[in-house]
Amino acid sequence: MLRPEGTFTHQALRTVTDADARxxxxVQAVLNAVRSGEIEAGLVPIENSVEGGVTATLDNLASGEPLVITSEVLLPVAFVLAVRPGTAISDVRRVITHPHAHAQTRDWVIANLPQAVVTEGGSTAGAAEEVAREDSRFDAAICARVAADLYGLDCLATDIADNPDAVTRFVMVRRPGALPEPTGADKTTLVAYMFADHSGALLDILQQFAMRGVNLTRIESRPTKKAFGDYCFSIDAEGHIGEPRLRGTLKGLHRVCRTVTFLGSYPRADKVEPKIARGFTDADYAAAERWIDDLMGREPRA
Incomplete structure (x- = not known):
């Protein structure tokens, strides 16, 4: 998890475990600690319903020693304007917060703190910790209420997010090993690298999903950082690698892509089951395999 105590990551972690958190x-420090074996698993933010993907997580998962996602957490996000006791809203000139928190409260800040300058820092809880210092140069923090309470700050305003329905998605990451079993409501995350940049290169990738009836829940292009204009695609798809349609999709991607980085198949936090069209269910795949075996004179499969 990200430090200090009181971050949204800390809150998300507490919804799934009471184990000691370090x-x-x-994000990079968390993932490096998992890779080195210093910690067993790490929880990091990967996506926000307002701002999209968390690039630090996407890029660090895509490179370096392999890691896999084993579960996810969805956390509704609410922000407060936290100040040292005795501070009036007219006194607020300097505000500190996390970049994603700033993005999600920008309109409120413009409307209510037109005189304020916002500085982006490492975490919302770190912002609260900074403002709590008597010698801090910042007058206020945009953070979670739990962080304001933790550091003894007053809340001048609550529920200041521009979108009250904002949700942040977090993922639990471990070193490669046995994958969670399919639940029927799963998600698979991967990164696909084009074999070469050409007209239709993205279509080549997307066709592997479409022709097998696999729906995407997220796709983002990210620079590979190897050459200008060289991009890869970070993808979340409905389904589990243990299911024939996802297994076939990954095989297809392996054929048409330069590299495919598999980042895990795991249960969806919202437990939403995919709508699988006729012809793409496990039973449909099994029936097709039995038909082929019969045509070839083989003993039919179960």
């Missing part, structure tokens, strides 16, 4: 300063 805080780290950044």
């Amino acid at each position: 805080p780290f300063a950044s």
